[in-house]
Amino acid sequence: MSDSFVTASAELTNAVGLHARPSVKLTQLAKSFACDLEVALAADGPWVDAKSPVKIMRVKAAKGTILHFRARGADAAAAVASVVDLVGRRFDEDEASLEEARG
Amino acid sequence: MADIRLKGRRASPGFAAGEVVVLSTRAVVRVATGDPAREADALQTAVKAATRELAALAGHAAGEEADIIGFQLALLDDAALTEPALLAIANGVAADHAWAATLDREIADYQGAEDEYFRARAGDFKDIRDRVLGHLRGIHAAAPPPGAILVADDLPPSRFLAADWSRGGAILLTGGSASSHVAMLARSRGIPMIVGLGGDPAAIAGEVLVDAGAGEVVVAPSDVERRRFEARRQADLRVAHDAAKALDKPAATRDGVRIAVHLNVSDPDEIGSLDPVVCDGIGLVRTEFLFHARRGLPDEDTQFRVYRRIAAWAAGRPVTIRTLDAGGDKPIEGLTVPGESNPFLGVRGIRLSLARPEIFRVQLRALARAAAHGNVRIMLPMITVPGEIAAARALLDQEVRSLLAAGTPARRPPLGIMVEVPAVAIAIDLYEAEFYSIGSNDLTQYVTAAGRDIAAVADLADPSNPAVMRLIERVARHGRERRREVCLCGDIGGDPDLIPHLLRAGLRSVSVPPAAIARAKAAIGTVDLGGQAAIVSAKV
Numbered sequence: 001m002s003d004s005f006v007t008a009s010a011e012l013t014n015a016v017g018l019h020a021r022p023s024v025k026l027t028q029l030a031k032s033f034a035c036d037l038e039v040a041l042a043a044d045g046p047w048v049d050a051k052s053p054v055k056i057m058r059v060k061a062a063k064g065t066i067l068h069f070r071a072r073g074a075d076a077a078a079a080v081a082s083v084v085d086l087v088g089r090r091f092d093e094d095e096a097s098l099e100e101a102r103g
Numbered sequence: 104m105a106d107i108r109l110k111g112r113r114a115s116p117g118f119a120a121g122e123v124v125v126l127s128t129r130a131v132v133r134v135a136t137g138d139p140a141r142e143a144d145a146l147q148t149a150v151k152a153a154t155r156e157l158a159a160l161a162g163h164a165a166g167e168e169a170d171i172i173g174f175q176l177a178l179l180d181d182a183a184l185t186e187p188a189l190l191a192i193a194n195g196v197a198a199d200h201a202w203a204a205t206l207d208r209e210i211a212d213y214q215g216a217e218d219e220y221f222r223a224r225a226g227d228f229k230d231i232r233d234r235v236l237g238h239l240r241g242i243h244a245a246a247p248p249p250g251a252i253l254v255a256d257d258l259p260p261s262r263f264l265a266a267d268w269s270r271g272g273a274i275l276l277t278g279g280s281a282s283s284h285v286a287m288l289a290r291s292r293g294i295p296m297i298v299g300l301g302g303d304p305a306a307i308a309g310e311v312l313v314d315a316g317a318g319e320v321v322v323a324p325s326d327v328e329r330r331r332f333e334a335r336r337q338a339d340l341r342v343a344h345d346a347a348k349a350l351d352k353p354a355a356t357r358d359g360v361r362i363a364v365h366l367n368v369s370d371p372d373e374i375g376s377l378d379p380v381v382c383d384g385i386g387l388v389r390t391e392f393l394f395h396a397r398r399g400l401p402d403e404d405t406q407f408r409v410y411r412r413i414a415a416w417a418a419g420r421p422v423t424i425r426t427l428d429a430g431g432d433k434p435i436e437g438l439t440v441p442g443e444s445n446p447f448l449g450v451r452g453i454r455l456s457l458a459r460p461e462i463f464r465v466q467l468r469a470l471a472r473a474a475a476h477g478n479v480r481i482m483l484p485m486i487t488v489p490g491e492i493a494a495a496r497a498l499l500d501q502e503v504r505s506l507l508a509a510g511t512p513a514r515r516p517p518l519g520i521m522v523e524v525p526a527v528a529i530a531i532d533l534y535e536a537e538f539y540s541i542g543s544n545d546l547t548q549y550v551t552a553a554g555r556d557i558a559a560v561a562d563l564a565d566p567s568n569p570a571v572m573r574l575i576e577r578v579a580r581h582g583r584e585r586r587r588e589v590c591l592c593g594d595i596g597g598d599p600d601l602i603p604h605l606l607r608a609g610l611r612s613v614s615v616p617p618a619a620i621a622r623a624k625a626a627i628g629t630v631d632l633g634g635q636a637a638i639v640s641a642k643v
Contacts, residue, residue: 016442019220020174020227027177053174054183058212060221 006076009043009068010083014090018061022091027053029086035073037083043068050083107322109300109307111275112561114286116316116622117295118336119273120329123311124247125304126255135197142198143189149198149238154179156234175231184209184231199239206232219444254307257558258285268294273313275320277304282544282555282564282594290594291369293618299558346625350381354624356606357631364623365423365614367592371413373617384420386540386614387482387592388413390427390466394435400462406469414477421478423519423540423590423614426466426495428452428484431545432556438462447545447554452485452521457494467495468502474516482540486520486527489534521592525549528574531581540614541578543593547571566595572608579609590614599626606630 012018018026030037030050038047041061047070048055061067067087071079086092136142154176161172178184187208191201206228213225247253250270256278263285266272274289279298289296295315300307312321312332316339321328354362365386368374374385393401393409401409414422429435430451438459443449456463473479483495496518506513522528523542531539543566548555550571553563565571575591582589590612595601597619605613606627615623 016220017218020224021170024174024177027181049183052181052183053177054181054209057178057221057224060216060218062218 005070005072006080007043007068007070008080008084009066010087012061012063012065012067012087014093015063016093017063017065018056018059018067020057022093023053023056025091026083026086027051027056029082030079033071033073033075033079033082035071035076035079037069037071037076037079039083040068040070041065106324106328109302109320109322111297111300111318111320112281113296113315113318114274114276114279114281114283114298115289115294115296117273117293117313118315118332118339119252119271119295119313120311120332120336121250121252122309123254123275123307124251125308126247126253126258135199139193139195142192142196142201145239146185146188146192146198146202146235149202149235150179150185152238153231153234171227175227178227178231179235199236202235202239203232206235220442252311252313254304256304257283263288268292273297273315275300275307275311275313277302277307278558280556280558280561282548282561283558287594290597291367291373291616291618299561342625343621346621349624349628350621351378352624353383354627356627357629358633360606360611360632362606362627363590363612364620364627365421365590365592365612366620367614367616368413369616371409371416374413374416377617379416379418379420381620382420383612384478385413385417385422386590386612388422388424390425391429391433391435394427394429394438400438400465403465403469403472406466407472410469410473410479411476414473414479417477419478421480423480423482423538424470424473425482425484425521426453426456426463426470430455447548453483453491453495454485454487456483457491460498463495464498464502467499468506468513470516471499471503471506471513472511474514475512479514480517480519480538482519482521482538483536484521484542485524485545486522486534486536487524488526492518492520492534492536519588522546522578523549525574528578531578536587538588538590539578539582541575541589541591541593541610543571543575543591543595546574546593550574566593567601567604572604575605575610576608579611583609588612597623599623602626603630606632 014022027050037050039050040047041059048059050056069080069083157172157176157179161169161176188201188205191204192198210225210228213221213228216222247266249267250272252273252275254275257276258274272294274294274296276298277300280286281298286296286298295313297315297318297320300320307322309323312324312328314335354364356362363383365384366374366382367387368385369389370392393406410424430439430449431447439455440450450458470479470481483492486492499518503513503515517537519538519540520534520536521542522539523545527534528546544555547566548564551563551565551568553560555564579589589610591605591610592614595605596613597615599622602623613623
């Protein structure tokens with residue numbers, strides 16, 4: 001097992017930021033990996049456990065924030081790739097109806 | 104024993120006597136075991152019980168409701184939530200205090216957030232706090248017994264709706280506001296309610312006498328006090344009895360000026376047991392109830408059947424149906440715009456309908472079809488500029504033409520507007536409509552810039568403010584001059600104290616909840632317009 005971190009970053013582009021539903025999705029995905037996975041608003045931390053919805057919500061990340069991830073452990077690379085992908089997919093939130101309502 | 108007399112603000116008049124049920128979970132005392140290990144166990148057990156309860160709720164939920172429950176479940180499942188509480192317990196703090204303090208810190212953090220959305224999450228944490236506290240203290244969120252006199256600091260509408268009011272009861276709030284949603288619900292069901300009693304809800308315990316009309320509560324009453332109360336209640340019953348006798352007769356002032364009294368209907372079930380002879384028609388049908396179904400929005404046939412049923416009940420009397428008034432404090436999932444920083448100034452009422460013409464057209468078609476079967480009229484909420492009336496009128500005319508072209512029975516109903524935005528009341532002459540209805544609740548909060556759901560400014564949101572009264576007078580005068588009907592469908596239309604002012608301001612038509620109609624007619628009967636009626640008719 002390596003002691004070095006796998007890191008990556010992704011911009012929050014979904015309209016509502018890292019709110020309730022995205023937070024739950026992110027932590028659920030994080031928990032599916034064995035490695036430690038952490039998230040921060042800056043490349044040098046402070047780091048927060050990405051498997052804790054309580055801690056993720058405390059970060060209160062708004063739209064446009066860059067999320068930094070770091071992981072350490074057997075499946076670290078896969079974990080980081082998966083969460084970056086989830087952020088890139090805007091947490092699979094359907095925002096069409098929202099945009100439509102705003103006309 | 105000396106009785107304790109508490110004074111609050113009337114939110115819904117009426118009398119009640121009996122034992123209170125305190126709803127505030129925070130006021131209940133739990134005896135701590137004094138053993139940190141057992142306290143920690145108690146907290147863990149309560150968290151597990153709350154989790155099970157939420158998981159059971161999740162099974163029945165869909166859409167946004169399911170998301171909210173899923174979010175709360177994820178938080179409860181997170182050890183990070185209970186950690187600080189367990190630490191405090193290890194240091195000798197009782198389980199319930201440790202839990203409440205931990206969650207209160209979390210709640211304060213969200214309440215201080217810059218982003219409106221995050222601020223609103225404080226409500227989720229409060230829910231979680233109270234659910235776990237309920238288990239810790241052995242009280243559950245079960246509905247109170249029927250006919251209970253509920254005491255709380257404030258009451259969410261969901262708790263009101265979950266309670267059984269068929270055997271009466273009352274609501275006593277130490278905080279709260281007379282213009283909150285719960286207060287509106289209480290008035291429409293005829294449940295006595297007092298707000299702003301102050302102090303700690305737990306201080307109101309045991310037997311109480313409630314005279315909500317006077318805003319008065321007597322705790323632990325003496326026999327003398329009980330007899331006095333009973334006499335007042337009997338006197339009130341006699342007044343109500345006299346009012347009921349006048350219920351079937353058209354309303355008129357003491358000097359014989361005829362006043363039209365219509366009904367406000369929030370749900371067709373409200374009028375099922377009523378005889379239409381008690382009213383001059385329906386002044387307001389809120390159509391939001393149709394749009395709160397679990398799955399999707401109601402289709403044209405569903406809406407048509409409901410509108411036709413209400414029109415049939417009215418038996419030829421006018422039935423004024425308001426198009427969807429979603430937004431503001433009435434969000435509808437999948438329809439209203441989420442996350443507005445100030446929903447009362449956002450996309451609500453006609454603004455939303457014009458932004459979603461595919462939904463608005465369906466409602467207009469259903470209304471035009473119902474108009475072929477009864478005296479249906481269409482009313483547009485939250486009109487701000489004349490262009491909105493023109494746009495709605497064009498859509499309505501198009502839909503009527505298309506229905507008739509397809510051979511579907513339809514009629515173009517009269518199109519009127521709500522006067523609730525100050526811009527309309529001030530320049531009413533610029534707003535051509537077939538009838539007007541003053542929405543005094545919203546008009547008051549927009550004129551006084553005081554939210555009706557904010558207890559701290561409840562006194563400012565006063566419909567008897569001279570500025571509000573002058574606007575009502577102005578709209579009533581415009582109606583007389585242009586021979587357009589002007590009705591008023593806000594709460595004050597059924598307020599016996601304010602009815603004399605409204606009639607003196609020139610109003611001759613009000614629309615009130617079913618529970619208020621007898622008292623409104625009785626109050627009208629006591630007003631003497633004297634010379635004013637003659638002056639007014641001379642002007643017309």
